Amino acid sequence: MPGSKDYYDILGVERDADQRTIKRAFLKKARKVHPDVSDDPNAEEKFKELNEAYSVLSDEQKRANYDRFGSADGPGGSGYVDFSDIFGGMGVDDIFSSFFGGGRSSQGGRARRRVGRDMAITLSVTLEEAALGCTKTVSYDRLAPCEDCGGTGRAEGAVETQCPRCHGSGYVTTMQRSIFGPMQSTSPCPDCGGEGTIIDHPCDMCDGQGRTPTHEKIDIEVPAGISSGRQLRVRGYGEAGFRGEASGDLLVTVVVKDHDRFERAGDDLLCVVTVSIAQAALGCTVSVPGIMPDETITFQVPAGTQYGDTVTTEEFGMPRMDGTTRGRAIAQVRVEVPRKLSGDARELLERYAEVVGDEVAPHRSVGERIRDAIDDMLD
Known part of the structure; x- marks a missing residue:
């Protein structure tokens, strides 16, 4: 040595x-x-x-x-x-x-x-x-x-x-x-x-x-x-x-120690789930791994859920010290807005905006945006 x-x-x-x-x-x-x-x-x-x-x-x-x-x-x-x-x-x-x-x-x-x-x-x-x-x-x-x-x-x-x-x-x-x-x-x-x-x-x-x-x-x-x-x-x-x-x-x-997915609040476990605009509007189910081995928590996200709303599933939190029951699993819902849309997706959203009367920015093609940029440079 x-x-x-x-x-x-x-x-x-x-x-x-x-x-x-x-x-x-x-x-x-x-x-x-x-x-x-x-x-x-x-x-x-x-x-x-x-x-x-x-x-x-x-x-x-x-x-x-x-x-x-x-x-x-x-x-x-x-x-x-x-x-x-x-x-x-x-x-x-x-x-x-x-x-x-x-x-x-x-x-x-x-x-x-x-x-x-x-x-x-x-x-x-x-x-x-x-x-x-x-x-x-x-x-x-x-x-x-x-x-x-x-x-x-x-x-x-x-x-x-x-x-x-x-x-x-x-x-x-x-x-x-x-x-x-x-x-x-x-x-x-x-x-x-x-x-x-x-x-x-x-x-x-x-x-x-x-x-x-x-x-x-x-x-x-x-x-x-x-x-x-x-x-x-x-x-x-x-x-x-x-x-x-x-x-x-x-x-x-x-x-x-702190956990990378759950935050503890008493016997409850708090987490975050992310859904799309359509899932938030129409409702969906979201599954995440639980704290116990091979455990899955399923959250029911109701139609019309807003960003920041919470959904709860009973008996998937921490065990209580008396050994009888468990706390709740509570998820905060985050609605993810897509940064890029396909042509079909954009068309459907534009039709939806028209039906509900929402004003949206007009869609401009790539060629139109290039011409505008060239015009700005020549001015």
């Missing part, structure tokens, strides 16, 4: 390393180079490079593309939806900072949050996918329960005991003298980090937190009839809690 980064070398693993080995190597190096714990002026760049390598090698599809083509996306792009832009919960930097910078003691004198936070992503689907319902695979970063210790934070055989300093309360009280007399303050215990307990042998993988940064991949079931802005909740797939506490949820906001 000339010219490309060697992700295996960056992580320090063999090319046949399994996922656990890759994760261990990443966490081991990340603890040294993460900007929250390293004094190296280049720590941020080193961590970005390390995270890039882990992002690729920890995902089986990206890794396969990288091994074969030298790129995580392969020659034609990846085959799943990749969401690294977590919002509404934790950003990618927040995830790693929370883990690497939040070791055994609380930061800034604050007690550690134990229950996992909710996370949020957006998921784009086509109008056809929204109509039928679909399953979309998404990939994102989160703090997940540690696989080595099962989320407990304890290595095998480790013992968790009451903190002798705070006696299990998680807080210590200190007295300070001031000009106003003795002042009492309470803060998280520095020995146990506000937990009230101490683990004699923390898990090597998670450093006693019971959770590790993980590239998660899950299937999202998108129900038929869903609309833009609708939110799906996946229980337990947000940030994992500290040492086995409850995980947050993953909130998936669905965005339905």
